[in-house]
Amino acid sequence: MTKFRTIKIYCAKCNTLLYKYYKAGNGHLVKCFVHRIKNDYTNGDLKCPKCNTEFAHETMAYRKPAYKIIQGKIYVKG
Ligand SMILES: [Zn+2]
DSSP, rough: OOEEEEEEEETTTTEEEEEEEEEEESSSSOOEGGGGGEOOSSSSSSSOOTTTTTTTTEEEEEEEEEEETTSEEEEEEE
């Protein structure tokens, strides 16, 4: 059975909280599934609302909409 935990995703440049996210497993965060985002603090444009850094691109994963993280633009806690 897959276990989920809540992580917080921050902008690496200005430390703004971007998402709270239900993550499966302990692996490195490569992409976010849109349906597993618990709280979205962005304007929905995949840019940091504070410093305007683009941190992800829209993609599809397992036929579901997802955001592919641009490595180095974000960091994760939790
Ligand atoms: Zn930022």
